[in-house]
Amino acid sequence: MELGVGAARSGYRLEHFEDLGSTNDEAAARVASGDPGRLWIVADRQSRGRGRLGRVWTSSTGNLFASLMLIEPCARPAAPQLGFVAGVALADCLRNLLGGDRRLALKWPNDALYDGAKLSGLLLESLGAKTFGCVIGFGVNCVSHPDDTPYPATSLRAIGAAVSRAAVFAALSDSLAQWLDVWARGDNFATIRRAWLDVAGGLDAPARVQRNGNVMEGTFRGIDAHGRMLLESHDGKMDTIEAGDLSFAAPLVVR
Missing domain, CATH: 3.30.930.10 (Bira Bifunctional Protein; Domain 2)
Known part of the structure; x- marks a missing residue:
């Protein structure tokens, strides 16, 4: 090595x-x-x-x-x-x-x-x-x-x-x-x-985030200037998430 x-x-x-x-x-x-x-x-x-x-x-x-x-x-x-x-x-x-x-x-x-x-x-x-x-x-x-x-x-x-x-x-x-x-x-x-x-997968794809026992769903919009996840909810609100488990409703999309 x-x-x-x-x-x-x-x-x-x-x-x-x-x-x-x-x-x-x-x-x-x-x-x-x-x-x-x-x-x-x-x-x-x-x-x-x-x-x-x-x-x-x-x-x-x-x-x-x-x-x-x-x-x-x-x-x-x-x-x-x-x-x-x-x-x-x-x-x-x-x-x-x-x-x-x-x-x-x-x-x-x-x-x-x-x-x-x-x-x-x-x-x-x-x-x-x-x-x-x-x-x-x-x-x-x-x-x-x-x-x-x-x-x-x-x-x-x-x-x-x-x-x-x-x-x-x-x-x-x-x-x-x-x-x-x-x-x-x-x-x-x-x-x-x-x-x-x-190199991010799943951009603009339906996503689910689990954190602290709660589940949030929306569209994955990437990361902000501090590295926090951007999740757009179904009503158009943009949430910033510092920690959680991200998964995708459909197969992960790679651009």
């Missing part, structure tokens, strides 16, 4: 483990220990992998489990933008590996889907009271995928893509380094937003 050439030249580092509880937990421990950041943690296996909203992330051998730890990447209020930077980098990386296949899309906020099935997930965590650290965790289904997910899942192998997890990681590390530079510590989120909308 190696960093991409661009990431290595930009000063990113890599530590590779056979077994970890969680790459995000290991990266968080490095924040607490005073590590200077720009550190990738990659594991062959995880015993306590997790996804958004506290869900368990199935960690089958052969898939990619990687977390990037950053120190003081931006002002604290801008930290949620990192999820969109990471999502754009992931989609850019995977589309390139798949020859530009536009069936690869993002579902808000940052799940990577292929033809409507989940190929990858992402977990962003902010840490530290004094030293501000952020951890961006990626799980990419390279050779296998779970069957017990809220909506269909798939893997690179299942869609016929002969791409190794080492190749995915090298490309991802380069892509994320590039898009972090574009983002410019939050000064250029407008460009990230445009790039995110270009």
Whole structure:
């Protein structure tokens, strides 16, 4: 497992483990220990992998489990933008590996889907009271995928893509380094937003959002200048949503 050439030249580092509880937990421990950041943690296996909203992330051998730890990447209020930077980098990386296949899309906020099935997930965590650290965790289904997910899942192998997890990681590390530079510590989120909308699935499609036990229905209109979901209700009201589970009434539309 190696960093991409661009990431290595930009000063990113890599530590590779056979077994970890969680790459995000290991990266968080490095924040607490005073590590200077720009550190990738990659594991062959995880015993306590997790996804958004506290869900368990199935960690089958052969898939990619990687977390990037950053120190003081931006002002604290801008930290949620990192999820969109990471999502754009992931989609850019995977589309390139798949020859530009536009069936690869993002579902808000940052799940990577292929033809409507989940190929990858992402977990962003902010840490530290004094030293501000952020951890961006990626799980990419390279050779296998779970069957017990809220909506269909798939893997690179299942869609016929002969791409190794080492190749995915090298490309991802380069892509994320590039898009972090574009983002410019939050000064250029407008460009990230445009790039995110270009790879978003389900734009202008009927959608449903579950949050706090409630269900909202309407039309998915993308994201606002802060990354919040825009959901237009049936009476024309535009709601902005910061967190929730998004699903589509019909198969996800990829532009």
